[in-house]
Amino acid sequence: MSNQPYEGYDPYGQQPQAWPGQQPYDDPYAAQQYTQNTQQWQGQTWETQTQQPVTAAETAYLPPQGYVAPAADEVPAAPAPDPAPDSAYGPATVGGNTRVTDAQRARAEGRSPVIEPGMQPAALTALLGLLLAGAAAVGTYALLVPLVALQAVTAAGWFRLNGMWPARQGIALGFAGALAADAALLVSDRSPSAILGTLGVWVLLSLVMQLRSHADPDERMYGLMATVAAAALAIVAGGYLAADADAVTVGAVAVAVAVLARALPLPTPASVVVALLAAAGAGVAAGAMTGLGTPGALLGAGAGACALIGHRVASYDYPSRFVHFTAGVALPLSAAAPAVYVLGRALV
Numbered sequence: 619m620s621n622q623p624y625e626g627y628d629p630y631g632q633q634p635q636a637w638p639g640q641q642p643y644d645d646p647y648a649a650q651q652y653t654q655n656t657q658q659w660q661g662q663t664w665e666t667q668t669q670q671p672v673t674a675a676e677t678a679y680l681p682p683q684g685y686v687a688p689a690a691d692e693v694p695a696a697p698a699p700d701p702a703p704d705s706a707y708g709p710a711t712v713g714g715n716t717r718v719t720d721a722q723r724a725r726a727e728g729r730s731p732v733i734e735p736g737m738q739p740a741a742l743t744a745l746l747g748l749l750l751a752g753a754a755a756v757g758t759y760a761l762l763v764p765l766v767a768l769q770a771v772t773a774a775g776w777f778r779l780n781g782m783w784p785a786r787q788g789i790a791l792g793f794a795g796a797l798a799a800d801a802a803l804l805v806s807d808r809s810p811s812a813i814l815g816t817l818g819v820w821v822l823l824s825l826v827m828q829l830r831s832h833a834d835p836d837e838r839m840y841g842l843m844a845t846v847a848a849a850a851l852a853i854v855a856g857g858y859l860a861a862d863a864d865a866v867t868v869g870a871v872a873v874a875v876a877v878l879a880r881a882l883p884l885p886t887p888a889s890v891v892v893a894l895l896a897a898a899g900a901g902v903a904a905g906a907m908t909g910l911g912t913p914g915a916l917l918g919a920g921a922g923a924c925a926l927i928g929h930r931v932a933s934y935d936y937p938s939r940f941v942h943f944t945a946g947v948a949l950p951l952s953a954a955a956p957a958v959y960v961l962g963r964a965l966v
Contacts, residue, residue: 734933735946740881742947747874750858750951751904754866758808758859761866762800765859769796769852772952775945776848779932780840788845791827795820796852800859808860810959813853820849855948857955864908865917865962868901872918873925873954875900880929890926897922913965920961921954928953 749764773792795816802812828842858866876897880889901918905911928949932941 732930732933733942734881735929735942737878737881739942739946740877742943743877743950744874746947747870747877747951751867751870751874754858754863754870755908758804758863761859761863765800765855766797768948768951769793769800769855771944771948772796772855773848773852775932775941775948776851777844778938779934779941779945780844787827788824788841788848791820791824791845792848792852795823795849796856799853799856803856803859810857810860813856813860817850817853820853821846824849851949851952855952855955857959861955861959861962864905864910865958865965867908868904868910868914868917869921869954869958869962870951871904872897872900872921873951876922876925877929877950880926893926894919894922897925910965917958917961917965920957924954924957925950 746764746768750761750768753760753764770793773789773796776792777789798820799813799816802816803809806812824842824845828838828845831838831841833841858870861869876893879893879896882889882892884892898915898919901914901916901921902912903914904918905914908914910917928951929946931953932946932949
């Protein structure tokens with residue numbers, strides 16, 4: 619093979635030579651068209667795809683040939699802007715700030731991380747409590763309808779209160795435990811041992827479910843505790859089904875009145891006292907209607923105190939609106955179920 623350059627090609631020339639049978643371009647516009655065509659032909663690849671020709675807009679920001687960047691000490695420093703004297707913002711940063719939760723921000727600003735659900739969730743709690751009271755007076759199977767709704771909202775609200783969403787498996791597991799406890803209560807003639815047995819089985823199921831998870835150990839432990847607590851609360855709410863019908867009526871009415879009184883715009887200590895007194899008074903009134911008599915005051919006060927604890931738990935750590943309308947509605951009634959059963963067995 620000869621080492622001579624190709625015919626018609628001048629490696630040191632400024633203008634391209636014409637190929638055999640082709641006239642050289644004397645017109646600058648024609649030469650420009652020739653250059654563009656050549657660049658487009660050179661864009662061919664082995665993948666048989668044509669690359670788009672480079673336009674002048676894409677090369678506008680490229681430095682000219684032979685450009686040498688100045689040294690760092692030769693670049694004049696940009697004058698720093700004078701901060702405004704009344705500005706509440708700090709200097710601009712590149713890394714940004716670490717994301718903080720609403721509760722952490724509230725603590726940093728000296729505010730309370732507790733927001734109470736308010737009157738609307740309290741009204742829903744009162745409505746659900748009255749449904750429980752009326753259904754208990756009708757019969758056992760009528761009580762199942764509002765009770766199952768209470769257990770479902772309890773399982774979902776507890777997971778969202780702990781910041782775990784979506785958590786469909788945990789919610790479904792807790793609700794399934796509540797249904798299993800209700801079925802066991804009906805089969806065992808409303809024996810409280812059915813609640814304890816179901817709770818033990820569901821703790822083991824929750825443990826197995828978390829052991830099969832591929833999450834980090836800390837997350838698995840946190841999920842295990844949330845799942846066990848949600849299942850326990852939903853199952854314990856079945857205590858309304860195990861308790862005496864008159865005790866369920868008195869306790870549910872007392873919880874309804876206590877939560878409504880707690881939602882009144884009063885200082886917290888005064889609101890708690892008014893709620894307990896209202897629960898005791900509702901217990902007396904409902905006890906007179908059911909034949910329970912004076913012990914209804916003690917039953918109403920006990921159920922009201924447990925309801926206020928559940929109300930407080932649902933208010934903690936800057937909950938969202940969804941938490942207020944799930945956990946804020948269900949936890950007062952679910953937390954009062956053990957008191958209704960125990961005090962009802964002791965007083966009736």
